[in-house]
Amino acid sequence: MNFKRFLILVITLTAIAVNAFSQTAEEVIRKMDELQTFDTMYSEGTMITEDRFGEKRSTYKAWSRGSQDFLIEFTNVEERGQKILRVDDELYLFYPDAEDIIPMHGAALKQSMFGDISYEDITEGRNTLDKYDVEMIGSEIVDGKDCWVIEMIATSRDVPYPKQIVKVGKEDYVLREAEYYARSGRLLKIVDVIKVETFGDGRLMITEMVMADQLRRGSSTRMRIDTLEIDPRLNDDLFSLRSLY
Amino acid sequence: MKIYKIALRNIARNKRRSLLSGTAIAIAGFAIVFLFAFLAGMTNDMEQNLWTYMTGAVRVRHSDFDKYERLNPMHLAVPDFESLLDIIEADPAVTATSPRINFPGRVPIGGIGSDEKVNVMGMGVDFDREASYQDYGRTLVEGRLPEAGTREAVVGRALAEKLGIGMGGKFTVLSQSGSRGSNAFTFTVVGMISLPMTGLEKVMFQVPLDTAQRFLWLPEQVQEILIKVDKKVDSPKAVAARLGEILSSDVPLNVWDYKEVNGMAAMIDLAVKIYDIIGIIFFLLASTVIVNTTIMVIFERMKEIGTLGAMGMTGRQLVKLFFLESLFISIVGALVGIAIGIGVTAYFGVVGIDAFAKAMEGMDSMGIGAILYPVLNFKSTVMVFVYSLVVTGLATWWPSRRAAKITPVEALRHV
Numbered sequence: 001m002n003f004k005r006f007l008i009l010v011i012t013l014t015a016i017a018v019n020a021f022s023q024t025a026e027e028v029i030r031k032m033d034e035l036q037t038f039d040t041m042y043s044e045g046t047m048i049t050e051d052r053f054g055e056k057r058s059t060y061k062a063w064s065r066g067s068q069d070f071l072i073e074f075t076n077v078e079e080r081g082q083k084i085l086r087v088d089d090e091l092y093l094f095y096p097d098a099e100d101i102i103p104m105h106g107a108a109l110k111q112s113m114f115g116d117i118s119y120e121d122i123t124e125g126r127n128t129l130d131k132y133d134v135e136m137i138g139s140e141i142v143d144g145k146d147c148w149v150i151e152m153i154a155t156s157r158d159v160p161y162p163k164q165i166v167k168v169g170k171e172d173y174v175l176r177e178a179e180y181y182a183r184s185g186r187l188l189k190i191v192d193v194i195k196v197e198t199f200g201d202g203r204l205m206i207t208e209m210v211m212a213d214q215l216r217r218g219s220s221t222r223m224r225i226d227t228l229e230i231d232p233r234l235n236d237d238l239f240s241l242r243s244l245y
Numbered sequence: 246m247k248i249y250k251i252a253l254r255n256i257a258r259n260k261r262r263s264l265l266s267g268t269a270i271a272i273a274g275f276a277i278v279f280l281f282a283f284l285a286g287m288t289n290d291m292e293q294n295l296w297t298y299m300t301g302a303v304r305v306r307h308s309d310f311d312k313y314e315r316l317n318p319m320h321l322a323v324p325d326f327e328s329l330l331d332i333i334e335a336d337p338a339v340t341a342t343s344p345r346i347n348f349p350g351r352v353p354i355g356g357i358g359s360d361e362k363v364n365v366m367g368m369g370v371d372f373d374r375e376a377s378y379q380d381y382g383r384t385l386v387e388g389r390l391p392e393a394g395t396r397e398a399v400v401g402r403a404l405a406e407k408l409g410i411g412m413g414g415k416f417t418v419l420s421q422s423g424s425r426g427s428n429a430f431t432f433t434v435v436g437m438i439s440l441p442m443t444g445l446e447k448v449m450f451q452v453p454l455d456t457a458q459r460f461l462w463l464p465e466q467v468q469e470i471l472i473k474v475d476k477k478v479d480s481p482k483a484v485a486a487r488l489g490e491i492l493s494s495d496v497p498l499n500v501w502d503y504k505e506v507n508g509m510a511a512m513i514d515l516a517v518k519i520y521d522i523i524g525i526i527f528f529l530l531a532s533t534v535i536v537n538t539t540i541m542v543i544f545e546r547m548k549e550i551g552t553l554g555a556m557g558m559t560g561r562q563l564v565k566l567f568f569l570e571s572l573f574i575s576i577v578g579a580l581v582g583i584a585i586g587i588g589v590t591a592y593f594g595v596v597g598i599d600a601f602a603k604a605m606e607g608m609d610s611m612g613i614g615a616i617l618y619p620v621l622n623f624k625s626t627v628m629v630f631v632y633s634l635v636v637t638g639l640a641t642w643w644p645s646r647r648a649a650k651i652t653p654v655e656a657l658r659h660v
Contacts, residue, residue: 049425053318056425078424078462092357093419095429097396097460100417102353102429105360114426241357 025136025150029128029166031173035203037067040234044075044227049115051219058114069239070122084113084122087239091119094244101244109160115221116189116213120160128152131159142176145169161188172196174204187214194222200230248562252569262542266571267578269534274582274633275589277524281625282590283598284520286618288513292503294441295510297379298449300503301343301471302481303488305329308497310468317349319423322466324495332492333472338479343378344467345370346457350420352408363407366448367418369457369467378473381438388412388436393453399436401446410434418450423463430460441616528632532640540644543567551653560649567648571641572634579633583626590619 041064049056058079064070072084081096091104109120128134132152140149147167154162161180169176178191195208205228212220237243256263296302310321323329326344333342346369351362372390381390391397400410408416412434419429432452440446458464474484481502489500504511543550553563597616
């Protein structure tokens with residue numbers, strides 16, 4: 001190989017590498033979203049908050065359709081029958097002893113839904129690339145898994161966190177860790193993925209994760225999926241206000 | 246002739262001068278009576294409102310609730326409160342008790358498409374017991390009190406206006422619960438209350454205690470027990486200390502008197518002292534009029550002083566003469582001023598003064614009501630009379646001594 005051909009090869013490979021690297025961040029996020037999105041899904045799970053006051057445990061049933069619509073119904077004694085519905089980008093709360101359905105908008109979404117999880121944490125849906133500019137900023141080993149480290153900067157104000165840093169497994173495109181930041185750069189929340197399981201057609205699904213609100217000292221909330229059914233048949237009107245009553 | 250007779254004759258001889266001095270003292274007396282009554286009314290009001298709606302004279306709570314109050318830890322409640330009430334009510338100084346649950350909440354308004362929510366403060370009370378704690382005879386302005394076990398509520402009239410609901414109307418409250426989750430309940434308005442504190446009336450509604458316990462997942466528990474005491478029997482501090490020793494529960498308790506609970510309440514004592522000083526300064530200012538009048542009188546009456554001296558009246562007798570003249574004027578002036586003060590204060594004590602209603606709106610945390618009712622007491626009547634005499638007496642003393650030092654020769658120079 002003469003020097004000229006060698007130079008062309010180096011330049012070409014560099015261009016391909018740079019291009020591939022810049023595409024990778026978007027690709028990774030797109031793949032990560034795809035893997036965690038199902039046509040329909042039914043799950044039963046447990047949420048456990050631990051803070052200075054001790055442990056608080058709630059159980060729930062949840063139905064979801066695509067990346068946007070979901071319905072959660074609490075099944076533990078204290079909150080039995082309480083429901084949270086997300087449909088058409090709106091969030092509604094239903095309480096068995098209330099005659100009105102309570103819509104949640106704006107600042108109210110920042111309130112805690114359960115421990116460290118706020119209502120806005122569950123409103124984000126997927127379609128991450130529609131709302132964030134993503135950039136690959138490096139690699140890191142998280143719990144023995146080689147991960148891409150991707151910085152996501154919000155392109156609109158309609159997101160709960162203006163900046164996120166996510167760590168996604170290079171092999172499986174599964175989220176392993178995430179950090180959520182305020183506009184000021186202050187770290188607000190950390191998500192640690194604890195358990196990933198294989199379901200149905202071999203797809204991987206996060207079944208246990210811990211979210212820690214950094215503004216709530218010594219507090220963390222564990223979410224665990226105990227039962228999962230992928231692509232069940234769901235009634236058409238399940239994700240409607242009518243279904244809440 | 247006795248000196249006091251000469252003094253009385255001198256007062257009668259120059260009516261305009263005497264009237265001027267007497268009026269100055271009367272105005273000062275009236276103003277001080279009213280000022281002290283107004284301040285007494287304000288401190289009384291603060292105390293009553295704090296005791297009734299916020300702190301009680303003594304308050305019993307889960308000690309960790311106080312520690313983490315800013316986090317609204319609804320689950321840190323007091324269990325088995327009925328047996329605590331038995332012990333509390335056996336105390337001879339205790340006049341009334343109120344086991345209750347306060348719960349901040351939000352009421353959505355404007356329908357499903359609206360994100361508007363009104364902040365409210367709910368209070369779960371046992372209405373049978375509460376009737377002897379809160380003055381519903383005065384505050385319940387429409388309807389009736391809710392019945393136990395129902396989802397009925399009495400609502401602050403100003404809150405009802407904010408929510409746009411009337412009698413029979415419904416509102417849904419979203420609140421944090423004792424299970425450390427949230428819950429929402431719909432209540433029906435069966436009564437309207439008008440509270441002395443405007444800010445409180447804008448947020449407060451009251452519901453039956455058992456309903457609040459169910460709504461907030463606090464079975465057989467209350468958040469606090471407020472206690473009113475008869476101060477003539479014992480001070481709130483002493484009652485709190487006594488109850489603190491004998492009350493025991495499965496949870497650690499704080500048994501605090503209202504000054505310990507509310508820093509502003511502790512300021513009441515300081516405020517009273519400051520008000521006293523303001524009163525005295527006010528009176529000293531008024532006394533400068535008396536000093537001035539007396540000095541003028543002495544200069545006007547140089548000829549008379551010289552004549553009296555030449556006739557053999559001693560300096561001591563001259564001092565006594567002028568002192569008695571001023572004293573008699575002071576007594577009459579003070580009595581008239583205090584009588585007018587009592588009359589005006591008694592009138593406003595019934596109808597109240599709402600001129601400061603707007604200014605007082607932000608003073609809720611101090612327990613100051615929007616309408617103030619001046620209160621006459623020993624200090625604002627008898628003590629003001631005594632102050633009047635002492636201050637005017639002292640104010641007269643110096644110029645009177647000046648008169649005594651004038652020699653007949655010097656006095657006759659003014660002829």
